[in-house]
Amino acid sequence: xxxxxxxxxxxxxxxxxxxxxxxxxxxxxxxxxxxxxxxxxxxxxxxxxxxxxxxxxxxxxxxxxxxxxxxxxxxxxxxxxxxxxxxxxxxxxxxxxxxxxxxxxxxxxxxxxxxxxxxxxxxxxxxxxxxxxxxxxxxxxxxxxxxxxxxxxxxxxxxxxxxxxxxxxxxxxxxxxxxxxxxxxxxxxxxxxxxxxxxxxxxxxxxxxxxxxxxxxxxxxxxxxxxxxxxxxxxxxxxxxxxxxxxxxxxxxxxxxxxxxxxxxxxxxxxxxxxxxxxxxxxxxxxxxxxxxxxxxxxxxxxxxxxxxxxxxxxxxxxxxxxxxxxxxxxxxxxxxxxxxxxxxxxxxxxxxxxxxxxxxxxxxxxxxxxxxxxxxxxxxxxxxxxxxxxxxxxxxxxxxxxxxxxxxxxxxxxxxxxxx
Numbered sequence: 527x528x529x530x531x532x533x534x535x536x537x538x539x540x541x542x543x544x545x546x547x548x549x550x551x552x553x554x555x556x557x558x559x560x561x562x563x564x565x566x567x568x569x570x571x572x573x574x575x576x577x578x579x580x581x582x583x584x585x586x587x588x589x590x591x592x593x594x595x596x597x598x599x600x601x602x603x604x605x606x607x608x609x610x611x612x613x614x615x616x617x618x619x620x621x622x623x624x625x626x627x628x629x630x631x632x633x634x635x636x637x638x639x640x641x642x643x644x645x646x647x648x649x650x651x652x653x654x655x656x657x658x659x660x661x662x663x664x665x666x667x668x669x670x671x672x673x674x675x676x677x678x679x680x681x682x683x684x685x686x687x688x689x690x691x692x693x694x695x696x697x698x699x700x701x702x703x704x705x706x707x708x709x710x711x712x713x714x715x716x717x718x719x720x721x722x723x724x725x726x727x728x729x730x731x732x733x734x735x736x737x738x739x740x741x742x743x744x745x746x747x748x749x750x751x752x753x754x755x756x757x758x759x760x761x762x763x764x765x766x767x768x769x770x771x772x773x774x775x776x777x778x779x780x781x782x783x784x785x786x787x788x789x790x791x792x793x794x795x796x797x798x799x800x801x802x803x804x805x806x807x808x809x810x811x812x813x814x815x816x817x818x819x820x821x822x823x824x825x826x827x828x829x830x831x832x833x834x835x836x837x838x839x840x841x842x843x844x845x846x847x848x849x850x851x852x853x854x855x856x857x858x859x860x861x862x863x864x865x866x867x868x869x870x871x872x873x874x875x876x877x878x879x880x881x882x883x884x885x886x887x888x889x890x891x892x893x894x895x896x897x898x899x900x901x902x903x904x905x906x907x908x909x910x911x912x913x914x915x916x917x918x919x920x921x922x923x924x925x926x927x928x929x930x931x932x933x934x935x936x937x938x939x940x941x942x943x944x945x946x947x
Contacts, residue, residue, distance in 0.1 A: 565651040570594040571643055571659045578661035581668055589627045589641065596622040596650040607642040609709055638664045638723055642710065644743050658712060662723040672724030672760035676769035677717050680737055680750060684717030685774055689738045692721055692731040695757045702732045729759030737774055750774040752885065775887025780836045783884060785844055785894040789829030795848040797826035797897060801834040804841035811843060811878045815908050816855050823854055838884025847876035848897050858904035871904040
């Protein structure tokens with residue numbers, strides 16, 4: 527039967543929209559340019575508004591950023607960091623090259639704001655930016671000259687990927703890592719770091735230094751890191767606070783314990799001690815009969831410092847004891863005050879310095895606790911000690927010489943072989 531013309535037209539009318547939909551979907555895919563080299567050039571921040579270093583700003587409630595190419599249109603909370611933190615109301619993207627960030631309020635009066643665009647923002651072909659841009663803007667009339675600087679070293683070389691973070695020293699009720707990050711700086715190729723545009727006077731701050739090997743600006747568990755001792759601050763007399771050269775260590779590098787034992791705490795007893803690692807499910811130290819499995823011990827001298835190398839890292843304890851029987855072991859000895867018809871045992875006097883934390887590669891100075899005069903009861907009798915072989919009795923008859931040659935049968939009757947009286 528012949529096909530009618532309007533049937534062919536109906537089929538054509540249904541195919542055309544389907545083809546147009548397929549073409550539109552194909553155009554929406556982000557792909558590297560065909561026929562040319564793969565895009566490996568990271569995007570770069572070309573322009574900002576307000577300008578870097580601008581001062582005396584009034585009524586500013588938005589920031590603008592222009593990039594060298596199209597980038598992923600993320601909300602500002604995912605590519606922008608402000609110090610001090612300011613609330614962001616909205617992010618507008620214009621052509622995926624220019625971002626307009628609207629603030630909830632205008633910039634605070636008489637203040638300096640450090641703007642940070644961390645590395646990692648990807649372009650349309652998933653090539654991420656490879657450098658962080660950090661610059662100041664101010665509603666104050668000038669930029670402050672405060673600065674905290676140091677040089678980072680790792681494995682005896684420049685720590686080129688080091689990151690310095692400053693946290694407020696207060697409130698003390700909060701752990702330092704739960705406080706708002708105040709400033710951040712990254713190392714140059716020589717390992718030098720400087721947190722700039724700090725208030726004078728400013729601080730105090732708690733400083734943390736870490737090696738950012740995966741370039742995510744976060745300290746990972748497997749990355750070298752240190753919380754620097756004490757705090758740092760800027761003053762009018764010293765607006766540039768130099769922390770000197772700081773050495774970083776791998777997370778599993780052992781440290782050391784340096785224990786001082788006061789002279790007034792001890793008599794003439796012989797003291798020994800060792801360092802033990804504290805397990806996760808630890809329930810406290812309990813002495814055991816060591817025997818051949820005893821840990822290495824170190825002699826302790828009153829009024830001196832004992833150094834245990836290769837300690838930690840992590841939680842450790844130091845065990846000290848008075849060696850009353852001279853075997854250099856923490857031993858159980860018979861109780862001299864026990865009843866005549868019973869045998870009880872007491873541990874040699876010992877003391878424990880507990881809940882110590884050794885940082886990777888770092889010395890831990892402590893004051894050792896005094897060893898008490900008396901020991902504690904030992905509920906289990908110690909295993910018998912090996913006895914030395916008995917010495918031969920010098921008055922006993924000498925054994926026959928096994929190397930002497932016995933006379934042949936009949937030789938004893940031979941007059942030639944008899945001894946003369």
